[in-house]
Amino acid sequence: MKTTISLKRLVPGLIIGPASWLGPYIVMNSLFLPALIQHLDAPHKIELVALFSTCGMIVAAISNMIAGALSDKTKSRFGKRAPWIMGGAFVFMLAMMAASVSPTVPVLLAAWMVGQAALNFIVAPMVAWIDFAPKDGRGTASSAYGGLGMALGNNGFNVIGAMFLSQFRLGFVIFGIIAFVGVLIAVLIVHEPSNVDDVDAPKQPKPKLTLKDAKAIFPGWSVGRDYYLALMGKLFQGVGNFAITGYILYIMTDFLHRGSQTQSSIQLINLIMLIFGIFMGFVAGPVSDKFKILKYPVGFSTIFLAFGALALFFLRDNIGIIIYAFAAGIGMGMWNSLDNLLNLEVIPDQNRVAFFLGVYNLGNTVTQAIAPVIAAAVISLFGFSAIFLFSFVFSLIGGILMLSIKSVKR
Template sequence: MVSIPLKRLLPGLVIGPAAWLGPYIAASSLFLPALIQQINSENKIELVALFSTCGMVVAAVSNMVAGLLSDRTRSRFGKRTPWIVGGAFFFMIAMILASMANSVPPLLAAWMLGQVALNFIVAPMVAWLDFAPENGRGTASGAYGGLGMALGNNGFTIIAAAFLGNFRLGFIIFGIITFVGTLIAVAIVREPGNLNEVVAVKAEKKEKFQLKEVLTIFPKWSVGRDYYLALIGKLFQGVGNFAITGYLLYIMTDFLNKGASGTQTSIQLINTIMLIFGIAMGFIAGPISDKFNVLKLPVALSTISLGIGALSLFFLRNDTAIIIYGFTAGLGMGIWNSLDNLLNLEVIPDKERVAFFLGVYNLGNTITQALAPVIAAAVISIAGFSAIFLVSFAFAMIGGLCILNIKSVKR
């Protein structure tokens, strides 16, 4: 097994996910809704749902393909690096194309290209966690999820909110950030080459791509029970989170009736608070997990905090609710992002396909952002904006219950 020292791996696990997730969150939650509103304001809710549905399908397929290809790759740069760099380049191109779109079809095409490219970053990069030394996996997971994803989820959104007045330029700048940031991350990690594995692969029976393997690519429930529970838990938790963040711009303008200045200030406030908690948990949660051998309980209980934040917006509907949401959702997401990848690494049913299973699991970071707006759009059309907060609470609770039912991780 490849082992990379934490002094190299940790910076890469912070910069890497921040470089792909930050621009994607900025584009999906702010720039894309703003551009859709400019192109077709009358159908903006339905169009966001359409983009999300198409993105969900493309993300699911491309993520699995990227994971499989990465696991099978042999190169002087290792298994992961070629796909990560290629994905980052084409994501940048997709964002530039999106900035030029003046109608729905070319914007949708550019967005789908971006979804494919993004997942060729995500699936191989999360497998970097498997490079961590055995006694430092909690710390590595905290760096990836707590620090890297906190910067991506919230840090970049603070900056992106300032581009709402010029969101086309935002597409371009944040696309470039993905490519440059990814190059920096892979240069720091310096994944070793694995050409020496070629001989071992050729010696195997040539059954890799037979139909039998395709049909059994996912193990049956009795074998992969805990992995599936972790995956289901992540999907429900992700929908609970992104049902709100995916419509945050419209929540501020259409639900809380804030003007342009108030919307920008509120979005920046929420993301500043969540960024602080995310960074704090990135430093704290992973090392505590390593020291006290506790993993399942904090991951599950973090969803309760997320649910409380959603309820605060439902009941209070004012600036106080915005602050409470920032604190509770920030704490919950900080703990979750710090430890959920480590939890999944513990329950993977086949250690020979780490990138594939980690990649599928991390569809929760892309597919739920696509699925949540579809669910939210349906709920909004039936019961109005206020109902999405109840949906967020319910989904977060179900996600936590799934995590608690994992058996192979005791606590």
């Protein structure tokens, strides 16, 4: 029988949980890591950020699929998700402490990769908590995870993280501890029931794995069409978004030349995005549940992201920064509130929820890895200004792919 957890427990956990892993990761990835790389090897900082992103993408992709698959098959007195979530949080904290004392780029890279693997052992099982929600409350649960939890993670922590720009090594330690403690609180609140006594379907003899059996892992296009469209849509939208946020420090210093106003500008952007993200988190899920509308708000949310990118490209001043923050706040708030629910609706195998949701949520880590690599190439070829046009195009493509989904009507 399918496990159902009350929204009274699930919603707080789905807010605190993703905020606790995503917030520290965003701060370290967008602020502390570039700052430490610049400290260790300033002449090659752009190339090194791209290197870290490429390696992180590979590690994240592999560890995420492994974590999701293991979580789906786990039986314990703490449930199938909690043991992996807590193990990942503990190792992530240790890895960030190691990163804080790294004396060279190779040591920093090794610590960061361990952290990337551990992070995905939090991500893949945790997003599957949404599937514990009652049928008529899945929109609310998705909104809690993406709209509120991820809004706090994406923007709330950066407001505080910017204060540690001059003490970035200490920042790694503090935010690593915050991640562990926050995830622990979320796990205790959700309090998954034991699944030791769950009855499995009769086991069939396992055939020898061949290349034809790859469909057992990823189904063919005819079965998984809408899932793949959702996945590609998230990747395009994520790359468009993180192409800007991943280089926000360098955009402020090297492109907009904010100088002493760099810290306050980053805080302003994240504060505005946080406010709108939280607002959409409260509104989007319940509205989706009531009016049975899902695909359209997710698809059209990318228009706001695209508009925000153009504002920075054309204005390049305080007004452009504020318009970008407003537009991105509304767009990301709407997207984060509902995109996980949309994906849950198009999963091709309901017995592997954590696996497929985990792969989908690679969009939160892999796109942060892909975006700086592509952005670095765009910057080197065309200059910083081209990154905003790149973000505009990718955001729109992401929305079009989402709107092409057929199994979810509106």
